[in-house]
Amino acid sequence: MCLIVLAWRPGHALPLVVAANRDEFYARPTATMAEWAETPGLIAGRDLQAGGTWLGIGPDGRFAALTNIRDPQAEQGSRSRGELPLRFLQGNQNPEVFLNELRREAAEYSGFNLLVGDRGALWHFNSQSGQAQALPPGIHGVSNAGLDTPWPKLRQAKAALAEALKAANEESLFALLADPRRPDDAALPDTGVGLDLERLLGSVFITSPTYGTRASTLLFTCADGKRCIIERSFGPEGTPSSEARFEI
Numbered sequence: 001m002c003l004i005v006l007a008w009r010p011g012h013a014l015p016l017v018v019a020a021n022r023d024e025f026y027a028r029p030t031a032t033m034a035e036w037a038e039t040p041g042l043i044a045g046r047d048l049q050a051g052g053t054w055l056g057i058g059p060d061g062r063f064a065a066l067t068n069i070r071d072p073q074a075e076q077g078s079r080s081r082g083e084l085p086l087r088f089l090q091g092n093q094n095p096e097v098f099l100n101e102l103r104r105e106a107a108e109y110s111g112f113n114l115l116v117g118d119r120g121a122l123w124h125f126n127s128q129s130g131q132a133q134a135l136p137p138g139i140h141g142v143s144n145a146g147l148d149t150p151w152p153k154l155r156q157a158k159a160a161l162a163e164a165l166k167a168a169n170e171e172s173l174f175a176l177l178a179d180p181r182r183p184d185d186a187a188l189p190d191t192g193v194g195l196d197l198e199r200l201l202g203s204v205f206i207t208s209p210t211y212g213t214r215a216s217t218l219l220f221t222c223a224d225g226k227r228c229i230i231e232r233s234f235g236p237e238g239t240p241s242s243e244a245r246f247e248i
Contacts, residue, residue: 003204004055004065004115005141005157005176007165008122016122016221019161019173020065022054023206024214026236033217033231033244042089043229043246045215052082055217057229057248058089061119063219069111069128070144070191070201077109084109088116095123099132106130113142119225144201145189152183153204170218170230177216179204180238207238 002023009015022045024030029048033056036042044056055065064085088098095116102114106127114125124140124147125132133147139162140147141154148154160176180203188198206212213234220228226248233242 002067002201002206003141003143003153003157003177004067005139005154005161006115006122007139007161008135008137010120010137011223013223014168014220015223016063016117016219017161017165017173018055018063018065018217018219019157019164019177020055020217020219021177021205021213022215022217023201023212025211026214027210030214032215032233032242033229033246035246039090041248043248044085044089045217045231047080047082050080050082052080052084052086053089054082054085055219056085056089057219057227060092061117061221061225061227062089063115063117063122063221064088065115067113067142067144069113069126070193071111071128072192074111077107079108081109081112084112084114085116088114094118095121096132096134099123099125103130103132113147115142144191151189152187153202156181156183157204170220173218174216174232177205177213177218180207205238207236209236212236212238 004020006018031046033045041059044053057063066085112127122135126146141158143154164172182202188202215233217231228247230245235241
């Protein structure tokens, strides 16, 4: 998962609204979002190569989502990052305890941001800083750096989320995730991957023959505990392939 924007509003009728894009190589085998037979109540996509997930919901109001940190100079971890959301969704620890324990083994994974939450709290962990924090109410976003790092596409997506919340419908949120605009070269971050790749990765919705946005996901959590999660999947060059929806 490479871009997540969310509105965290405790006390609101919709306390948590999430809009997220997963960017990945199209050749990486993936199962679309579904309920996992081995964990009733866990709904997520599945990485068929390493076995984990990038975003999902679980029993008791649990939510987890992951992005990587783009740093080609960093040492690669020995374990798959996709197991981290899965561990939280399959467990019963509260977000703070889970992340405090994760600190001790974070170095075993390549760089990541992890969001975990339940009915009462939403937390973020950045493996580079080693810091876990409870998110304050507001609109937040994370891509492939830190929380709310002002990369152009993240600023763009957060502003679009603020507008889309006024309409409060799924099409306005999917529209912000489908935005293909690329910023001017001067505004792009320099993460060490070269200008051509920075350009490709600079849009909210990424398309190419081999790498791009594989899934766009929306999550609506209601104050009464009901949740709706919707995933639209895409193939090379952004060709739509499927949609999955769950209301619980």
